[in-house]
Amino acid sequence: MLLFNRIEDFQGADSLARDISAVAFDLDTDVLEQAPHSHRKAQLLYTTKGVVTVHAAHGLWVAPPNCAVWVPGGVTHSSSGVGKLEIRCLFIEPASAPDMPADCCIISVPPLLREMFARFEKMPPLYPLGASRENRFIQVMVDELTHARREPLYLPMPKVLRLRKLADLIALDPSLRSTIEDWSERIGASPRTLTRRFKEETGLSFGKWRRQLQLSLALQWLAEGQSVTNIAIDLGYENTSAFITMFKQALGQTPARYFAD
Known part of the structure; x- marks a missing residue:
């Protein structure tokens, strides 16, 4: 069992002065567990390999490959996972995604969003703001995320x-x-x-x-x-x-x- 606690990475992404920031990591372990915590920004926990489960006070959400767990800012939660894991975490300023759900949910990640996430990972953390190409791209990515299909993978x-x-x-x-x-x-x-x-x-x-x-x-x-x-x-x-x-x-x-x- 691996206790996962990348506090420095998460704190940095949560406090970065950008609407969206990311943390990516690959793990090869039987069981992953993360202690209860919360973030100021909303979090999108996305897996391309393995299954991740997010636990909150009122239930749990299971994200298989190519699905993501949406966790609004301020929600105390813990995470667990099984198998070889490839995880991508996006930290999103709530004001930049006002139409996202107010509660946790599972979101399908279709091929277009997968490619957008992969491209975002290659962008500098302090990407240009204003009318820059990078900022326009991020706005489109958030719009695609807002309209992505919700999956019925919630256990209250x-x-x-x-x-x-x-x-x-x-x-x-x-x-x-x-x-x-x-x-x-x-x-x-x-x-x-x-x-x-x-x-x-x-x-x-x-x-x-x-x-x-x-x-x-x-x-x-x-x-x-x-x-x-x-x-x-x-x-x-x-x-x-x-x-x-x-x-x-x-x-x-x-x-x-x-x-x-």
């Missing part, structure tokens, strides 16, 4: 203690096929109460929340190189086809195709 976590414990229990062993009645008895609430409170806390039905958890875990395990068959078993699916169907319904592609792209 309940705040009420007994529901949070329930969520943690399911996450520890997602292969369990316990019904809503089984879980209700375990936490001392009626199925109707559990269903209602879980929806109030997370915005998702209990069944949809479990599918989001399965999807989040599947992305992380796929990045580790685990087989689709083993993942299907570990998530409690009766067969591999059922898992592939769930994955394709959520992300539009099979697991193999999703990571191949």
Whole structure:
């Protein structure tokens, strides 16, 4: 396990007198963990290899390759990752991207944005301002980012203690096929109460929340190189086809195709 704490790099990018600044790093490690922190600027955490997960108070966001996590300025969060990681962090002055979401989210990074990010990395940190070519390019890049597709890779976590414990229990062993009645008895609430409170806390039905958890875990395990068959078993699916169907319904592609792209 690697504890990641590039405070100097991040502080420099966060305080640089430019609308956008960047930090890039490649890591070859089994597990990456970063302690809770926040930035003054908004942060876009983008990975070209590996899977990165951002944890905040109200949930977690999973970014597979060619997706990015958007973290607004001032939001306390931690990060973790698996596999060989190629990470690019953009720090964005909030006033320069007023139409970006006020909450964390996952953003798809299509080929055009990938190329723009790669070009931005080669620009000097203190690029010319005003009507310069560099500054105009950055404005276009922010506009493309603002209109990029959002991906449904968010797992909201309940705040009420007994529901949070329930969520943690399911996450520890997602292969369990316990019904809503089984879980209700375990936490001392009626199925109707559990269903209602879980929806109030997370915005998702209990069944949809479990599918989001399965999807989040599947992305992380796929990045580790685990087989689709083993993942299907570990998530409690009766067969591999059922898992592939769930994955394709959520992300539009099979697991193999999703990571191949």
